[in-house]
Amino acid sequence: MYQRLLVFVGRVAVLLILGFLVLPAAVVTIAAFNDKAILSFPPQAWSLRWFAKAIAYQDFREGFRNGLIVTAWSSSLALVVGAMFAFVLDRYRFRFRKTIEAILLSPLVIPHFTVGLGFLILAAQVGWNRTYFIVIACHVVLVLPFVLRSVYISLRNLDQGYERAAASLGASPSRVLATVTLPLLLPGLVSGWLFAAMLSFNEFTASLFVTAQRTQTLPVAMYNYVREFADPSMAALSVMYIAGTAGLIVFANAYLGLGKVLNIEQSR
C-alpha cells in the first residue's frame, strides 16, 4: 500500500519537475499567439500577426543576418583553432601544458560581460569598435572552450592503433590525417561546431558590449526592442527560435545521426 503511494508520489514529482522545465517555453509560445498588444497571460483572442510583425521588423531581419554571419565565422574559426590546440594538448607532453589548457578553458569562468568589456576597450583603442571583426573575435574566445573540449574528448577516445595501422600500410602522416584521423574525429568536430554555433547565435551579454547598430546580433536587437515595446512579437520571435533549433536537431538526427554527433553511440 505504502509502496504504491510512494510510486504515485514519485510519478507526480517527476511530472511536476518536467512541467516546470518546459513551463517558460510553454507560456511564451501561448503568449505569442495572443491577439492583444500587451504581453498578457492567458490570451483572450488568437492571432498570428505578431509573427508577421517580427519577421517584417527591420532590426530583427538585420540582427538575424548579422547573427548568421557572426556565428558562421566564429564557430568555424573556433573549430579550426580549437581542434589544433586539442591535437597539441592530446599528442604532446611539454612544460606549461596545464597552463595553456587552463588559459584556453578560462572563458568558462570569466563572466561574459568582462570578456565583452575587454574587447570593447581594446577595439575602441584601435578604432575597430564598429566592425564585425571585433564581434567575431569576441565570440571565438567565448565558444573556444566548448569546441576544444569536444574535440579533445574525441581525440582521447580515438584509438591510436588506427593511425599506426594506416602508417604501417604506407600512408604518409598527411594521408593518415586526411583518411583516418579526421574522418574518425568527424562526430566530435561536428558536435563541437554545432554547440559553438548555438552558443554564438544566442550569446547576448558580451555581444551587447561589442556590437554597434550596424553589427548587432539578434539577441541584442531583441533587447533593444524590448526596452521600447512590450508587445508579443518578442514571444513570436522566441517561438521561431525554438522551432529553428528543434529543426536543426531533427536535421542533425536524420542526416548526420544525432547519436553519433553527440557521441552517444560507440563508433565501433
Next chain:
Amino acid sequence: MNKAADTGARFRSIAANDGAVRFDAVTRRFGEITALNEVSLSIRQGEFMTLLGPSGCGKTTLLNLAAGFLGPDSGEIRIAGERMNDVPTYRREIGMMFQNYALFPHMNVAGNVAYGLKARRVPKRDRDRRVEQALALVRLTGFEDRMPRQLSGGQQQRVALARALVINPAVLLLDEPFSALDKNLRTSMQLELREIQRKLNVTTIFVTHDQGEALSLSDRLAVMSEGRIRQLGTPEEIYRRPCDRFVASFVGDANVLRGRLDGIEGTMAVIAVGIARVAVPRAASMDVAASAPVDLFVRPEHLTMTEATESCATSGTVVAHVYQGGYVDTYVECPESSRDRLLVRSGGNQALTRWPIGSRVGISIATGEGVAFA
C-alpha cells in the same frame, strides 16, 4: 649514383642478407627503464620467428622498433639488408596485425584491404584484383561491402590479415593477434595463419606471452626477459634443452627436483636425486664442484609412476588426479621437489585406476630427459 657505389650497395645488401630482418645490438630505454639491452637477432627469409616472454620483457618494444613506431637509442635495424633506423613507418615495407585488429571502422572490408594499395597509388583495376585475391586467401570472398562492426572476431582478424598481406610486405609483424579470440577459434585461426604464411613464404615476427602458441607456431622462437633474449632456438630445443631456470619454468610445465652433482661424463652430468642417479645433458652454466646442490628440471610427461622400489629416482604419495581428456595430470607429494609436489602427466586414463589417491608411487625419469641448473 655512380656504378661503383651501386655495386657497393648491392654487395652490402647481399652481405647483410643472411637476415631478412636484423637487429644489431639494439638498445632502447624509457626513462630509467632499459626495455631492450643490446639485443641482436637475425630472422631468415620466410621464417616464422616468435618473441616470447612475460609482459615487460621487451618483446613488444622490439616489434615496435621493427615497425618504426619507436626508434632505438643505439644499435641498428635492417629489413631486407637496408638500414631502417631513420626510415619512418610508412616507408618500410611492413604489414602489421594488431591485438585489437585496428580495422578502420569507417571503411568497409574492401576499403580496409585496399588502403595500403591506395597509399601506394596502385591503379584501380590492379587494386581491385589484388583485394579480391587477398580476400579469397583468407576465405572472405563476398564480404567486400560489410563494415567491420558487422563481422565476428575471427572474420575481423582475417580482414586484418588480408589488409596486412595484400601489399606484399617484406615482413609481417603480429602483435598478439590471437589474444581476443576464444580457445577453439584461436586454434583454427593459428593453423590458418601458419598455412597462409608458409604459402606466401613471408618473413614473420610474432609477439606473444602464450608459450603454447609460441611452441606450436614458430620455426624458431626467442625467449625474452628483462630486455634480453635468454634463449633462441627451435621450439623443440627450447622445450627440451632450456638454457636456464627462467626459460625452463616459463616455457611449458616443469618439475624441479633437488639433487646433487655426482660427476661429469663427457656431455652428460650425473645428478644424484635421493639415492638414485640420473644422467642429463650438461647445461652450459653447470661448472660447479662435485656434490654441489643442483636443481633438476623435468617435464611432467617425462616422469612415470611405478611401484615404489629402490631403483626409482624418487617416490611420493598421490594427492590428486586431474582428468584432461587425452591425458591425466597427477600430483604427487614428494620431499625432493622444490615445490613439495610433482606433476606427472600420463597418456590415457590408466593412472586414475592404477594409482588411486593416497597410494605410494615410485617416480622414474625418462632416459636423457631433464636439465640441471646449479
